[in-house]
Amino acid sequence: MDSNQKFALHEAAREGRNQVVESLLNANPKSAFVTDDDERLPIHWAAANNRLPVVELLVASKGFDPDVADGSGWTPLMIAASLKDAAGEAIIDLLLRKGADVSMKSNTGQNALHFASSKSNISIVRTLIANKCSARVKDKRGQLPLHRAAAVGSVPILKMLLEEGKSPVNATDGDGYTALHQAIAEGHGPAAILLLKSGADPLKRDNDDKLAIELVPDDKVMPSHMLGWFELTIFVIHTQVKQFILQTAEREGIELP
Template sequence: MDPSRSEFAIHEAAREGKAGVVDSLLNANPKLATQKDDDDRLPIHWAIANNHLDITSTLINTRNFDPDTPDGSGWTPLMIASSLKDNQGEQTVDLLLQKDVEVNAQSFNGQTALHFASSKDNLDIARKLIEHKASTRLKDKRGQLPLHRAAAVGSMPIVKLLLENKSPLNASDVDGMTALHHATSEGHGDAAVALLKAGAETDKRDMDGRLAIDTAPDAKVRKFILQSAEREGIEIVTS
């Protein structure tokens, strides 16, 4: 069977990077650009997820393109682009931002594109999102801010960027964990110290009654944080 004649041929072509097939199918039936597959995904969702910029550009410029259409998980094209590792989705983000995209749209789990960029340490994308009015103050359904995600992966530059743009510093998620808890528990001592220097409260406890310093994965991380704080003249509550 000719794959170009299957029900979701344009989705397959977008996923596999077959730009010629996508062009051919759209020429025959432009409405295919807005057809959803069994995953509730448009062709553009697949093109972006696989970083096929040429196909993405074609689909973005089709008639009736809606940059905020979510897939079956509530992920918009901007969220998918923002979550690609190593800032690979940056050019796609640029294209979407030119289309008046809703930067603060939230997935079914409440995450925004800024959450995803923060989770993947995509500093350049995070900067662009904030320049286009992305909020640093929106929580997902686990009560986490982008700052929690940046702290959990130890992204010092994004932690700094978020704090410079009015992110709450001491907010707790549904587990009672602050950004300081996340940085410490994941062993990111440098990020923990950066949060302390920014004024992170050390006496907040999570749902298990643990202080942030109690969540350090080993004695080495704990010692690094305590000694660094002492050098900075920061007092840490330890009991």
Template structure:
């Protein structure tokens, strides 16, 4: 590490450590420190979000020329990071960033928008906030995956319902491996999520690039049996 790192990037260090008074003092002396990028191309605000330092975050967003869409080396904005916090802890920060005209549809270098991150962490309230801000549920990342693929893979039925209802997410989109959300739900053993997708019209006849139907990817006989019986009860015909 650069021996002068701590001195040069004092505001980043103070932010990570949650030193509110020191950050405030540094900004009062030189507000432009809020616009300084460290070797990871991160501003202090990126670290404030990553470490869930809300009081420091509030100081930084108030700085003149604050850019809510500043990206780090991975193309992550503060809003993306806030969407990735556990248990929807970033919701307050997301709402502040949106009030500062942050763009919820910006994509990381791997093509993910904030909804991809929120669905991966199972943050239902965050998903609702983002959809309310017109964050697209139809955006695909570099692997061809929608936020719905992520929700299906984690088995989050409430998030899947919101993405399909409020977000108007496509139901049968295949990713680069030819896997639909149904494939992901079944392969991860999320039987209830799979049944929801089937109930809403998921195409059970689609095959992935390896030629497999979703039902053939069930991790065990218990999951497979649950899906088959539920489909039979609801009059859903499976191939």
């Protein structure tokens, strides 16, 4: 049997060919549990490509496990949580109804909240927290979902993780970064201010002995005449971010070093 025949269900699931999926399942129900060369089952491909009708067919299979992991330790729930623009919301709702375990972690120690936070999927973060997915789990890099939300600058997700998820605001990752370090390093001024207002400690230093505010270049980094157009653009953006943080913090009565 060649690879195309062996993994026909995987291909049909990936491409969203519902009738083919149904026909293949009827002919051989066990094909739903065959791992392909990418160490994935058909359910993983269906979730990754947002094929809700196919997911509905696969979850109805006898012996279906909603927490089955691929070679990277990603469950269908994690995969759906990582889709852009919260596209996997309906799949997540279905998997949760089928008993998906929100506490599952990938091989790198991330839970579904890490993935949803990284993609700024606000509605999915809300759903996961409501279903007791922990915002206090660190991955193997020492990062919380809060670090991932800070890295993408999502103020709404930061608020949910802190207020509803009870995430610690000053937790550090393997580099000694707090979420505040992460937000400022990525140039997200409003996220930095939200964290400061939520109790982020501006005096915490990372493993390189850097304060969070020091991760944005100041006007002494390099004279503008030595910068090219691209470098000058980034330089101006970073300088504006620093000014925004300093000025807003002062208005809010937040003392920065």
